[in-house]
Amino acid sequence: MPCLTKKRHGLKISRDMSNRHVRHLRLLSLMILSAVLAGAAGVARAEDPLQEFQPVEKRGRITPFNGAAPLETGKAGSGDSGQLPAGELQPMAKGETGAPVDGAAPSEGVTVFERMGAELPPLPAEKPFEGKPDDAYGAFQRGYYLTAMGLALPRAQLGDRAAQTLVAEILDSGLGVKRDPKAAAFWYEQAANAGxxxxxxxxxxxxxxxxxxxxDPKRADELMKKAADLGNASAQFNHAQTLTADMPGEKGLKAALPYYRKAAEQGIADAQYALSQILINVDGIPExxxxxxxxxxxxxxxxxYDTAELDLALWMIDGIAGERNLEAGFRWMRRAAEGGNVVAQNKLSHLYINAIGTRQDPVEAAKWYVLSRRAGLQDPQLEDFYLGVSDEVQKKALMAANRFRRS
Known part of the structure; x- marks a missing residue:
């Protein structure tokens, strides 16, 4: 799904958030939040086992987007907070697939044993299909792009806005045809004007x-807001970004909050992360x-989203916005570290040293410190730890770090 934001005010623009376009603005969006929320009042929290090396200010922790490719999750449901048992969440291993994001297990249907002696419920009334099938979009989904173009173009020329958008997408991506950005822009504009x-x-x-x-920034803003108000999730997120840029401070954040929420409910991970930061930090939010x-x-x-993995780990360890769960916090920290988040690698080393949520393991602690140090993150406390372990521990840690880099 596409997701871009404004170029003015220093915001960078990339092209899309779908499988075709994976570049995405993250850095300034949360830097804006960070700057605005840096002065927000804090609340009391439980004693922090990481306080010597990981202060968590205020109610939560604002971190900038780190450039990881944005993803989408399942819908939270309109008007439903979709409570998740965050303290019990288990991060999935690499390559592992699991239940839907909202925690629902896939149905296995009615078993033979459940049917025995029980009358099956009546089938729902059959609803007649109205309208003709969209052959052009069906061909597009199956990868028959030339067929899709051949079916969509005549309809686009007759003013069909859905067909115009499909033609623009094919031309913009060069799917089965030579890429033609100018022709794509023409058809995008026609479809946009048609609504x-x-x-x-x-x-x-x-x-x-x-x-x-x-x-034309003014027209761009107008179209972005219209698309957001019509329910486009990417436009909702980017319009929220625009509001926070144009209205610095809590006023802009509160104005953007409904759009962040709508985008989050439609599965935009960046919006979900931004929403969590606003809810925990901005004053005047209902409890x-x-x-x-x-x-x-x-x-x-x-x-x-690795930054969210890191923050979730810290929130669980510190007991922010929920109960403290050291074991779950450790698992999320390891997940973020294994994904390449350098800060998480540094913090994971501390967790191993202090046996927070896991057993003490000097080899693992040294390994993750080596990896974070190689990435440029200096930590005098970890350096002292590393120099204080035996040569054998250092050797094992270096070998483990080298294996991790090759994996």
Whole structure:
């Protein structure tokens, strides 16, 4: 799903958040939140076992986006906070697939034993299909791009906005045809003028960039807001980004909050993360909403967003927005570290040294310190620890670190 933001105010623009376009703005969005929330009042929390090396300020921890590819999760459901048992969440191993993000296990159907002696419920009434099948989109989904173009183009020329958007997508991506950004922009604009939310978002991005069409920030903002109000999740997130950039301070954050929430409910992991930070830090948030902050953070973490994994680990260890769970916090920290998050690698070393949520393991502690140090993160306390262990421990740690880099 596409997800871009404004170029002005220093915000960078990438192209898309789908499988085609994986670059995405994250850094400034949370830097904005960080700057705004840095002065927010704090609340009391439980004694912090990491306090000597990991202070967690205020109610939560604001960290900048780190450039990891954004992902989507399942919908939280309109108007439903979708409470997740964050303290019990188990991070999945690499390559592992699991239950849906919201925790629902897949149905196995009615078994033979359940049917014995029981009358099956009546089938629901059959609903007649209205309208003709969209052959063009069906061909597109199956990868028959030339067929899709051949079916969609005549409809696009007759003013069908869905067909216009499909033609633009094929031309923009060069799927089965030569890539033609200018022709794609033409069809995106036609579909946007006809009211297609996806085309509005795509054309707004082009207007922001100013490479294929003349740059027009004002019209881009108007189209982005229209697309957001029509329910486009990517536009909702980016309109929220625009509001936080144009209105620094809590006023902008509160104005952006409904759009972050809508995007989060549609599965935008970046929005889920941003929502969690606003809920835990901004003053005046109702307590019942503030109580869902860890749940939203958990959704972003379950989507594989490593910064959310790191923060969820710290929240669990420190007892922020929920009960303390050292073991679960350790598991999430390890998950983020294994994904390459350098800060998580550093913190994981501390957890191994202090036996927080796990057993004490000097080899693992030294290994993760070596990895974080190689990435440029200096830590005098860990350096003292490393120099104080035996040569044998250092040797094993270096070998383990080298194996990790090759894996």
């Amino acid at each position: 297609d939310p996806s085309a509005m978002f795509k054309f707004a991005v082009l207007l922001m960039e100013g490479r294929v069409v003349p740059r 019942d909403e503030r109580a869902t902050a860890r749940d939203w953070l958990a959704r972003a973490a379950m989507a594989g």
